[in-house]
Amino acid sequence: MARSHVRRSHTRPAAAAAGILVAGLLASPASGQEETPAGAGGTVARTVGDARYEPGPCPKTPEPTAALEGARCGTLTVPENRARADGRKITLGVAIVPAAAGTPKPDPIVWLAGGPGDDAVGEAQMAIDGGLNRDRDVIFMSQRGTYSADPALTCPTIDEFGARAVGLDFDAPSTGRLHVEATRTCREQLAARGAELGAYNDIESAADYADLRRALDIPQWNVFGISYGTHLALNYMREHPEGIRSVGIDGILPPSKAGSALTWSSARQGFDGLFKACAEQPACNRRYPDLPATFDRLVRQLEAKPVTTTVTVPGSRKPVKVVLDGGALVNWLTSATHVAPGVPRSLDELAHGKPQRIAEQWAGGKLSPKAVGRVAHGLAYGVFCSAWVPYETEAEAVRGGREAFPTYPRSVLAQAPQLPFLRPDCAVWDIPAAPPSVRDVTRSDIPTLALSGGFDSQTGAGNGPYVARTLPRATVVTVPYEPHVVFATSKCAQAITLSFFDTPTAPDTGCLKDLEPPAFEIGP
Structure with missing residues (x-):
């Protein structure tokens, strides 16, 4: 699924659909x-x-x-x-x-x-x-x-913004405005080329x-x-x-079912699967008891008071500022299940004031040279904005988040994992809805x-x-x-x-x- 593309550990560990043929x-x-x-x-x-x-x-x-x-x-x-x-x-x-x-x-x-x-x-x-x-x-x-x-239809401007955004509050309206501007620039560039x-x-x-x-x-x-x-x-x-x-x-x-509500239920299923596996392993359960409660608490705490740290990541010669708020943590874990054995320890370190492991993983994929210029955002938004957003209301998206994670703050629930600021993005992408049959x-x-x-x-x-x-x-x-x-x-x-x-x-x-x-x- 877009914005959290499949990447294996040897490339990017834990970074993260109208006409018809006659x-x-x-x-x-x-x-x-x-x-x-x-x-x-x-x-x-x-x-x-x-x-x-x-x-x-x-x-x-x-x-x-x-x-x-x-x-x-x-x-x-x-x-x-x-x-x-x-x-x-x-x-x-x-x-x-x-x-x-x-x-x-x-x-x-x-x-x-x-x-x-x-x-x-x-x-x-x-x-x-x-x-x-x-x-x-x-x-x-x-x-x-x-x-x-x-x-x-690639757009390096979007990828480059993704790299800069690791130093911004993930859920902040100001980040959203910058996100949408990067999307608007992408659209203008592709349209100017005749797409x-x-x-x-x-x-x-x-x-x-x-x-x-x-x-x-x-x-x-x-x-x-x-x-x-x-x-x-x-x-x-x-x-x-x-x-x-x-x-x-x-x-x-x-x-x-594709859309924001589905990403929330998927996140719930994956998180629960990982946490349950730890709970069933005696050594993990003893050292990291009740991981779901720890993670839930960290999301709420970070959303109220984000943590800022500085890390060094592959591909960057100088230290990188990373901001972790509740939304960033949710999105990190959505992809970090690819490196599941280290997740309990990473969360425990974060809970004890050591955010570096999570910050390095969160920033690492986005700052990798392999993250720039490869994804066809023109196709991604073509799918999102024709077949997903027109068929899911904002209220339905938030309700899906609340059903999966009832204690999360509204600011976290407003930006579904993998799909932040999707509705305003699609407003500037401005393409027709696909026929209802696509659903x-x-x-x-x-x-x-x-x-x-x-x-x-x-x-x-x-x-x-x-x-x-x-x-x-x-x-x-x-x-x-x-x-x-x-x-x-x-x-x-x-x-x-x-x-x-x-x-x-x-x-x-x-x-x-x-x-x-x-x-x-x-x-x-």
Whole structure:
């Protein structure tokens, strides 16, 4: 989910969805042509309707990506807005990583990235490190607006403000005004470059993937989405079910519930999972008794009287001022479940006047050079401001926070974790609401694997059973003691995922029985 993107410990520890394709485009293209025989899996140029695939160099990535060595690459060109027949075209980077097996299975896997705003090509290493290409090709396409797409709707001004904001009161109205000004600047810059900002959403992105499958002449493929990619996957399987053999979703964000209230309930679930694991571990429970009460007290105390400290973080040559108020602490823990073993000790140190560990983690990701210029804020706000904010009132958002955390001050509850100042941001982003159907639940008999982590405080594990209510062939799996996006952190989750793609209606979940809680750090 955006503003708290998935980042693994080797990069950023604990930093932290309108037009519709016409029905005729789903069948054999009336205007399509093949320039060489199809079926070569990305090695031939092909036009299907208004979309065209062309082989070519692999998409750019911020750093060298070993997983892309030997990949078959190219671009997919599609309309920016399918409702405008004469509108401009945009180009999406495509990379197909071949199966490790000598004789791959015929149905590849397409990877849907997190965010919204992360680039799938940039997540290729995560997928391949998890063995996803064991016996199937894996296809990565940059979603519209992302880093390796053209245009790329990235906004370093927002990222740079995020770095400066670690020295500001997180919840303060003055911080909110600066936040919204950074958003306004981003919008003005992207609009000046000709971007039709209302065309960056789930509906258009789902159509992009439907076009990609047909342009690559793939009769049937499998879908695997992480984080925001689950939001897109659920819309995709509802809008374009043709050719989808199975769907895996990991870190689930249901489109029908997406918004601020959902982030509050997710935070509650993840926090409770971590605190419960500590309470069940005798050494942790003795040293850090009643962590929920400690955390609750710290949020209220810091909101009344923020703590300011100075820390040194990687990527910064000089000490950095960090302000911790109640909202900052909530947002820190939302991502800190990725480094769960150290959380009890960090909270205890904060409670005893030592905020440095939390301050270093809170600031570290935001000040990293890797935090600047990579996220497509144009796509993020396209999703937030068309499909989320129009369908959730401010009162509903605050009520969701109060139900999850009844003792939190109103100033904390006003800024949902991961989504601070979202409503005023969307007011300046100024795009139309998506059709109400974008909030429909997905009803489908496509076999689905619904994966969650027991410590996931970004997209709570309760979202798995929720989406499965209308997916009768779904398998719901919660991997205990794991944070957001379990495929990235859990060998068991990787094994379950590979088993699912082999037998989508009966994945092997036997490894779950052998999982043990982390050994929590015990400080002096």
